[in-house]
Amino acid sequence: MEIQFKDGLVPVIVQEKRTREVLMLAYANATALELTRTTGYAHYYSRSRQKLWKKGEESGHFQQVCRILVDCDEDAVL
Template sequence: MNIDFEKSGGLVPAIVQDALTMQVLMLGYMNREALDKTIAEGKVTFFSRSKQRLWTKGEESGHFLFVDEILTDCDNDTILVKAFPQGPTCHTGSYSCFGNKLPKGFLYELENVIEQRIADKPENSYTSNLFSRGVNKVAQKVGEEAVELVIEAKDDNLVLFKNEAADLLYHFLILLKTKNLKLQDIEEVLVERHK
């Protein structure tokens, strides 16, 4: 990376974006040392202007930002870090420093929760229990939820319809996991079809 740190006195703005939802999480500043540490450790590190030292996001809270990709703008004087947040990003407890709105890509977040439940196998976890019963049982459940959605589509109760649609999406994500696929794999097919 050929970043022009000298252009603005040794610090450049570093925008952090959720790698899954693309929502902007925060803005900080990096010097060369902060960028090097971010690249080496895989956790977003800034230069704190108030503390006058390097500061790794999450060093106190445990809410690290794990790096997925680092990009620069066309002038090489701004950094964009796509990261996976581990908990809220803002010191106020919000998901983002720009508000606590539900990100538009919540299905990706739900996909992560499903994967975690399957990996951890918590006691009384519906997700883990269903997954452990195999692809046939999960596929059957997706079929049941699809039929229930069709039935609700013929009525006028939008609340029930939305709940059945949510159930179908949730079970579909579990089915994808049984096939070792991710939502992004399906999204890529749709994007390719759209061309």
């Protein structure tokens, strides 16, 4: 699958593995997705700060990623 980025970003819906509760909606660029894949921890792109960030760096609430799914239109990530 080839992820379709719009303006360099793709929406990412974050879900809790066990309960499937939706935790957040964020955005990622290609670098954030690659960091997520290689480290196993969620990385996003902040549109307001115009920079990458690792979830939990400031809050301590890190998100360990179990798997990455792409929707059928290849324009959103779960």
